[in-house]
Amino acid sequence: MRSKAFIFTITAMYFVMLFILFLGLFIFANQKQVYNHNISLISKTSIKYLTGTVSDTPPATNGWCITRIIYDANMQSQNQSTLQNKTYCENYGEQRII
């Protein structure tokens, strides 16, 4: 027959262990960089996008977007050329753990 103190200690340690486990998991999931590539805004796709061969990408549901201004000074107009916003989005893909 174990003493009550022993059972209490083991139970307490069990909960502390559980807490640390979940805390670790929480930090891993929330604080870790979810996109494990080095985020370079000048990726191969974005270069194509900036040079105009790729048009606006669809909005990211699970990713990041960046908007740039396209200024064509040679627009055939006698007023200021249209400042066009062009948005590039990239999904995180399957990089997340959950």
Place this chain on the structure above:
Amino acid sequence: MENKGLFDLMFMLIMLLLLLPSATNHSLNVTSSTYSQVNELGILVDASIADALADETFENCVLAIQANYNAKCTDYRATLLTRFNALGNNCAITNFSPTLTGSTYSGTYNVSCQKTAADTNSYIEKQFTFSKTIFVNNGGTTCRVRIVDSYGGLDYNQVDYNLSYP
């Protein structure tokens, strides 16, 4: 024992609740680094100068005076900066000092950007130089305007249009 099970359940539920944000979708609008922002805005300002020179020249289809070019450049630059900062950037254009010598409009301007991300605060300021030559040809019913970027000896037509005039 029943109480212990209940505590366990509550414990699990709270932890799952804490983990829930990581399982949901996240969409984020980012801004580029201050280094990229400065370069990007610097090039955009250069384009706005060429645009302003062309439009001011086209108004009377003759070479205008420097004050008119300066005013047009200031106007276009202000619109550009407002739109650029509306994207989440925090930049400024300062010390715009142009000179009109003959038909060459040249000078410098400074572009600075500041960004705070988490505990990192970055600020970069760069000076840009430009030199643009204005060509105008009144063809009677049309007006051809050409702005040639002549900085560094690499001449290229930044603006070239031939619109009906007047």
